[in-house]
Amino acid sequence: MTKGTILYIGGFELPDNNAAAHRVFGVAKALRVIGYEVVLIGVSKGPLETIEQGRREIQGFDTWSLPYPQSTKDWIEHVSSIDALSTIGGHYERVTTVILYNYPAMALSRAMLYCRRRRIKCLCDCTEWYGMPRGLSLSAVAKAVDTVVRMRILQKRTDGVICISSYLQRYYESQTATVLVPPLVDLDEEKWRSGAVQSESAGKTFVYSGSPGRDKDRLDVVVESLATLDESLSYTFKVLGVTQAEYLGYYPEHREVLIRLGQRVIFLGRVPHSESLTHVRFADFTVFIRQANRANNAGFPTKFVESTACGTPVITTETSDLGRYVHSGENGFLVCSDADELGGLLADIIKGEAVLDHGIDSRVFDYRSHVEGIRAFLATLDLSGGMNV
Known part of the structure; x- marks a missing residue:
């Protein structure tokens, strides 16, 4: 009844x-x-x-x-x-x-x-x-x-x-x-537990999964931050949800930057949801940058929830209620939307100089x-x- x-x-x-x-x-x-x-x-x-x-x-x-x-x-x-x-x-x-x-x-x-x-x-x-x-x-x-x-x-x-x-x-x-x-x-769903074998990419793996548009997620800031890194550093940045051509449609000025970054930045386009979760699960960090405006503060990023459910820490800006869940340096990192600052943090992570103190509570959004x-x-x-x- x-x-x-x-x-x-x-x-x-x-x-x-x-x-x-x-x-x-x-x-x-x-x-x-x-x-x-x-x-x-x-x-x-x-x-x-x-x-x-x-x-x-x-x-x-x-x-x-x-x-x-x-x-x-x-x-x-x-x-x-x-x-x-x-x-x-x-x-x-x-x-x-x-x-x-x-x-x-x-x-x-x-x-x-x-x-x-x-x-x-x-x-x-x-x-x-x-x-x-x-x-x-x-x-x-x-x-x-x-x-x-x-x-x-x-x-x-x-x-x-x-x-x-x-x-x-x-x-x-x-x-x-x-x-x-x-x-x-619902963490009991199979999609939160299953997936392909872990990526064999050298160095750290960062991932973005979503539909950035031009104003919602500042994917350009992430790319600009990667351009500041020393070329000797080993990492991969996977972008899911948008192709390289679509990205360059938003930011044509980054064509030469992407050529220089080469295979360090991989655009995978739209993939099935289960496949995107697999990439997130086996990444070292999810990265996304947002401006603090009404639209972003009124909403809540699903990509943050999914990364947390996968047990993958997040590097992001403090918008919406993310400050309630991310304790910078403990279970993730909060940064400003500045390419140089983000680049410095990414370099420290890749070199092993920035390490999180605690694990992720994956059940907080169950x-x-x-x-x-x-x-x-x-x-x-x-x-x-x-x-x-």
């Missing part, structure tokens, strides 16, 4: 095609331990002719995937419709709660009203707060307006917000119920470690209501 059904809806690509999907599975597993049946309703870029075609069981959860919007008409419907809630929700009895993951403002407003009329709690899972997009195109302006309305008005009026960072929790806690939940993993916090949050809400959607 469950405590009721929770519908978890958003733009996550099941089963594991984006960071959002990994997050919702972690939170959903914690909710299942507490006693709820959790239904995941995400999106798929594959062909789907009917809603039923997108239904399947994944890791013991009933999941649904809706077609990813392609045309302008699709996008208008995506940001305004709550058909997923009303149609799919009708398959389940006693829906007590709906969790909306970074939901568009217009659809969020309609979902809030829909839930209120049915005595269903409406929660938001908030994992980002991006700034103004570049350009003045119609889509850019629409996205900016959507972000302002969602973040500054609507989410404050929901029954509660699941916050990925303390930055977001501080912003919402005076307006509604909140709980701090970083990205979560979902089981966060069950009680989520349970306490739900206890502040009255989930005794709910009805058939």
